Amino acid sequence: MDCGGAMPYLGKDDYERMLGLAVGVLESRQPETVWQLVAHELLRALDGTVLLMKDEEWTPSSGTVDAWLRDAPAPVEPVGRTAGFVRSGYPFATHYGIHTDREPRTAAQLVGDHAWRNSETASALRESYGTRHMLGLPLPDRDGAVRGFIVHRAGPDFDAQDLLYAARVQPLLSAAAAQCRLLARRRPAGVPAPPPGAPDAAGLTPRETAVLLTLAEGLPATAMARRLGVSVRTVHKHLQNLYRKLHTADRLGTVLRAQELGLLPRSQPPAAATPSR
Known part of the structure; x- marks a missing residue:
């Protein structure tokens, strides 16, 4: 990953999109809509191919991992050989589980470019999604659990500009997760999600x-x-x-x-x- 050259900065359009995402999150009536908005923004802003999301502790044996494909209306859960590697969250789950920092990192940053490219996880993801690079974007620690997003990209690795955007959008993602929890508590048990635009x-x-x-x-x-x-x-x-x-x-x-x-x-x-x- 090339982090040299001029100091990266975010432009007016970047912040306007974040503001638009914040407004969309606040106006959403159901958690599913919130995550759809978040997924589409992260995939677009970071030129991602696939976004993996887990708002539960990132462990291989528990919780659901949603995989959002670019421009897809809904997520899918990884299956087959890929599912095990996705659920393990290598190398992000281990790194963020040991260390207290929650800065966005690339897979190559954490284990080295050669080790990442030759890992079984990278091989499985290339086969399933055609991607070569990953960016981990964790949510702030609530209870010691590791949770958050992993963005997969087929093109060149994520650069300093991408990492800056990821760091700036983190507080908004944390607020979106909190909003989802509020909406989930608001919805009575057994009641399906209301259609978009339904009056409250x-x-x-x-x-x-x-x-x-x-x-x-x-x-x-x-x-x-x-x-x-x-x-x-x-x-x-x-x-x-x-x-x-x-x-x-x-x-x-x-x-x-x-x-x-x-x-x-x-x-x-x-x-x-x-x-x-």
Whole structure:
């Protein structure tokens, strides 16, 4: 991988695409849509052929690994000989499992170009996907588990520009994962995903629903803003909209009213008494 030459930088278009992805994530009503947006953006921005995603601990024996092909509408799970190598996550799972850093790295960076090209994993991936290089893009550590994305590329190896983009997009990917967890908790057990564009109960927008879910956790406005990747001012705007639409006057009353309407599970404690700071 050639990291020499001029200092890499991201242009206006790169940040505009990230902003567009952030907006799309916030407006999504279901986890499946969030990951579709993320997969398409990473594959396009990093000129990838295949994106492997695992939002669970990256171990060979547990969890699902989704493989997104470029321009495909939905992921597929790797099968056959390739599946075992994909699930092992070599060399990323081992590296990030031992070390605390979560910087994006290429396979060649971690084990050397020669060792990577001659590994069984590289051979299996060339046979299945026609790819030659991999970039690991881990999610921040929540509980000691290794989880995240691996981008496969058929062309030249990832360069310094690609690594810079990967580092800049990491916080957004972390926020997307958090949004997916919120949406998954919001969906009642056994209820299928709603079709795109379906109206939400009480007329709430997807962003207002996301704010409501964080509100129920008792987070102050500053923490809600960080969680959702928006400004504190935007959080307060959505809070005012929630009060108006649910006919409430404060945070605790809003959570209780949302539970009455079925917008939040009744088993969820009304922890929204934290001052809105």
